[in-house]
Amino acid sequence: MLSALIWLPVIGALVIALLPKSLSNKGSAIVTSAILILDFLLLRQFDIGSSAFQLSENLPWLENLGLNYSLGVDGLSLPLVVLNGLITWLVICFCEKQITERKQLFDVLILLIHAGVSGAILSTNTLLFVLFYEIELIPLYLVIAAWGGTQRSYAAMKFLIFTAISGILILVGFLALGWLSANPTPVFDYETLRNLSLPIEIQVTLLVVLLLGFTIKAPFVPFHTWLPDAYVESTTPTVMMLGGIVAKLGTYGLFRFCVGLFPDAWALLSPWVAVWAGLGILYGAMVAIAQKDIKRMVAYSSIGHMSYILLAAAAATPLSMVGGIIQMVSHGLVLALLFYLVGVIEEKVGTRDLDVLNGLLNPIRGLPTTSALLILGGMASAGIPGLVGFISEFLIFQGTFSKFPIPTIFSIIGTGLTAVYFVILLNRTCFGKLDNHTAYYPKVSGLEQLPALILTALIVVLGVQPSWLVRWSETSATQIIARVPDSSLLANENSKYSTYEKISLAFRRDPR
Template sequence: MLSALIWIPLLGALLVGFGREPLIPARARLIALLTTGGTFVWTIVLGSQFDVGQAGMQFSEHLTWIEPLGLTYDLGMDGLSLPLVALNGLLTTIAIASGTPSVSRPRLYYILLLLLNASVTAAFLAQNLLLFFLFYEVELIPLYLLIGIWGGANRGYAATKFLIYTAISGILILAAFLGSTLLTGASSFGYEPLLTQALPLGQQFLLLGALLIGFGIKIPLVPFHTWLPDAHVEASTPISVLLAGVLLKLGTYGLLRFGLGLFPEAWAVLAPWLASWAALSVLYGAFMAIAQTDMKKMVAYSSIGHMGYVLLAAAAATPLSLLAAVCQMVSHGLIAAMLFLLVGVVYQKTGTRDLKVLQGLLNPERGLPLIGSLMILGVMASSGLPGMVGFVSEFLVFRGSFPIFPTQTLLSMVGTGLTAVYFLLLVNRVFFGRLSEPVQDLPPVYWSDRAPAMVLGALVLLLGLQPNWLVHYSETTMASLLPARLAIAPTAVVAQPMPKAEIME
């Protein structure tokens, strides 16, 4: 059942690659849309059969692959991976639907998107450390090519920088995985057996440090973030949607699954430092966003700040904060994807993203009134206004983290206020006032331009008004994520699961 989520996109890539000549772009796009849409629907079907009261892996699959290396084809889905797999399927479908129908080299383009979708899903489902690393590295190749071929003027520089950073990330993660298996004497790289193996604290620090830097590059956290703004600015809009909405979540997922899961004792000792690191990333991302004049770069820096909330919640390591981490990953994925889609439409219609040039786009006759309204909705959600999914996730983060790390949580709350500041600057400069002369006589906006952002906007509102649909699947899993062997340290408190009624309040 889980393999279908991986192999259906691969089958779609084969159909695009070996279809009859000539394969027109519209047909390749249709095949890719049907493929990713089908996998998303299949994820919803699996979600309907998911037992929310079970904390362990469900729909598990096992196949011995390369036994001498300890590599097995082990897949499983729990409350941590299910929302992220669904998010990947949804945003990949939206990215394909929002792309230019007449994209150049359509075969290669859609093949790479389908490979990216399959590899990311496989990483979220992998229950073998070596298998996770394999797919973690595989997704690097299509994303590098998607930026390097269909990106902007400096796409070569941005793609190479992304490649170097991610390659270093992979080396550190592989070293930590190899060290975990060798030091515990495990016979394979299976995730479940390693949960019962406790290493000396010094060895845990060494291995956890490698994972923190490796996944910190992917998230990205300060100071390993410099590849992200360049990649976003040069990437096309669909690739920015996937990069912010899905790819960054591989880093936070890895920290929760492998960092906290395998080395809980070391995590408890380092937790105050991790919370401080999170607060630093939140504030740095916010201040850097305020200083930007490029709309896309501003949204890119906002992602750095909002991903810091996930680390803060993970550092607190309470059942509520861990649940909040999942909510924040999904919330950020939806909101960031929506913002990048809207920035892409503005750039496509006006030819610029410069805040010094754009003005008055809410003009109902000659501007982009619906796009501007959706942008206001998106920035309100990102700023954490009640009634939207951003408020739900950030409130849970602060509620779960404040009892453990009050100072770092208060600093992160300042970051939320700064989010409102820089997005207010964006909206005020770009959409209000008199329509600026350089962007007169804009081309028409079609429903194909509006619909993807409208779908995400509806989800942002729906999950904000009915947050139980978001927390329902993850609550049991995240309450039991910490291994039973964890000794409660004074730096981290493992609380009892909170009742649903208190969470909803």
């Protein structure tokens, strides 16, 4: 089944490329619908009580290099696989109107992006992870460069450079880890590397390399500069894929490899990471407040909300880790909804400028349904109870406050600032008086509203009944952090030293 989730979109892309243009849309819809059905079947077969990789597939490939075709799914990867299938289905089946030229080629590239993301998430061999991690880069670059806005070439090249650097750092970190496995042949199997015992100075060095690689992909401040350009210049379906699921490869790698492979080093660096996350949340919120372009505002809000996941990883408690995994899903749903609605507003009104937009909630001449959904999306992003964004942030705050109270307080302030910039956005776009001479906006059809309605339904249902989402990840989250020492215990052991001094001492002695 796991191979089918990877190779069905690849084979489907090849078939669609050969179909007549008149049949390509139906072919794309069939392929993505089949993928989504497989995702639901995967949910039925998954055992939520097991923390081990399930439905594993292991085939020898380039054994002399340590590269094997090894797949598996657990509570960390499962929600992201399903999210990937859902967003791809929405993009291909319901965003046809946003892609007016070369839709057949666009669908092919989106399916290849989907395959690369699924392959990376399901890989249990680190080299195979890097291979799939890089595969999605080229088609994503092409969809930005070919279908983007006026500055698309600049945005696509900037994205390519940053993501290539991210991939190189991750590859270097994994190669070094495999070569240090003390075997005649390098070992890149995740479970083997997880049980590898290395000196703390090597752990810290490799952790820093991988941490930089994954934070560029996510991205976190200050490696975020590619994100606003790429998000703003991308078409609506492209940015739904990019923000909704592709960027989650960075946070997935953070949980899976940084926390999972280097528990001792992570405990030493986690206070610094927590401060980094808290500052990133505040930065993203404050910069979003200053924006006049609603699409750029949503892009900067994404930077802040991704930093909640970094804070959750820093604390490495069962509650924070579950909250971090749920935040990946809730962020993907909310961001896809907001970008889709922004795309509808731009198409119908012709502008994204906050100084021009007003009165869209007008029931006769405005965009009342779109505006109502935008209000709900803003509430979900701000963590209003009853919506999916609340439970993820609440779990993160509960799991991090006891270990890192100051960064957690920064995060709570960031949640308040989220409400501020969404109130600004909603007040200027949805309320006010329409110009009687110019404001006769085209109606949004039911088919155009359907993707937003589906995403909204999920945001509400999972917010009202969060256990339907939380239960998939609890066991795996606990297993990932099982070997992470409590940083507070390390602090008590060397209470007379600062965090920096303790890291320096760790290079001379192993705290274990």
